[in-house]
Amino acid sequence: MRVVAKFGGTSLGSGDRINRAADSVAEAVAAGHELVVVASAMGNTTDELLDDIEFEAEEADRAEIVSMGERTSVRMLKAALAARGVDATFVEPGSDDWPIVTDSRGEVDAEETRERTRELASDLDGTVPVVTGFLAEDGEGNVTTLGRGGSDTTAVMLGSYVDADEVVIVTDVEGVMTGDPHVVEGARNVGKITVDELRNLSFRGAEVVAPSALSYKDDDMGVRVVHYQHGDLLTGGTNVTGQFQNLIDMRESPLACLTVAGRAVRNQSGILSDLSSALAEADINVDAVASGMDSITFYVDEDVAERAENILHQEVIEEGSLSSVTVDDDVAVIRVTGGELPNQSGIISELVAPVADAHINIHDLITSATSVAVFVAWDDREQTLEIIQDQFQQ
Structure with a gap:
């Protein structure tokens, strides 16, 4: 099975959690599955970097600065996978095999990105690419970003373009819940939810999967949300079903x-x-x-x-x-x-x-x-x- 696994900032927020993420990827690879890994910035790194920009900075400079969170994460996760005997490589803007390109308006160039992603997918039987989430580059090679929740967009978009069987979003909740477990008592996991239901919840404050990501999902590709403590990328959590119909x-x-x-x-x-x-x-x-x-x-x-x-x-x-x-x-x-x-x-x-x-x-x-x-x-x-x-x- 071909899987894109996206690890959110919380799931990479410490050395222990990075080890836990690497263990789950290594187990899936050992079971014979092909994986692409997408990594967010560790913890609240991106927000902290943005808060520290207390000066007038050009957009290009801001993008370069905030990219350091994801660049650090992919190096940490790649190293943790290598320590487990997994052949992994990190992929970031500027890499020869970087896949995600934006056009002059800052929007994803779907045709160019699709072609580059297919090249990236050609080596999945031997190597696990660990890709920076949230980031892109323009036609001139400058770093750009995909906006809030961009790592989810990276994962589902790559999943679509590499013909993945499933995209797994690893986060700090056990899938989609009936309510915010930090606020309401007795919140439980929802085993299945449609893209329309989830997107409406996301636009009204539910921080589960970024709304921009779900537009890349089709009926043939599964999307699942699991807790980072679950440990198994291939089971549990909430299945997101269906696709948007215009x-x-x-x-x-x-x-x-x-x-x-x-x-x-x-x-x-x-x-x-x-x-x-x-x-x-x-x-x-x-x-x-x-x-x-x-x-x-x-x-x-x-x-x-x-x-x-x-x-x-x-x-x-x-x-x-x-x-x-x-x-x-x-x-x-x-x-x-x-x-x-x-x-x-x-x-x-x-x-x-x-x-x-x-x-x-x-x-x-x-x-x-x-x-x-x-x-x-x-x-x-x-x-x-x-x-x-x-x-x-x-």
């Missing part, structure tokens, strides 16, 4: 927009819960929710709008700080979903501007980590869908 979808039936207004929305807890619970108890499904300073909007099937209005009106009457409920019928929604959306700067503008240029009024716009929902009048739905499709086919 999708443009238009809801086939119209929605109704019900808006509840009142000062209680922003200064009284439980209002959203009360309104949502009332609709749920009446078996009314809510397609989407949007909130403002003094209002909450629910989108429901148009054929249940009258019943939903009566239910919400009753809540308004019972809660004195709510003012009124209004209904707007014949609303359409077009949703754009895709793993690449959060990495595309200006994506909202690219969606909204051409719709506005067509003099189509946008009723509402609701975004999440991996999707954008555009609400327009029902009569404008086909033209809006065509405009959005054209934008994503360019």
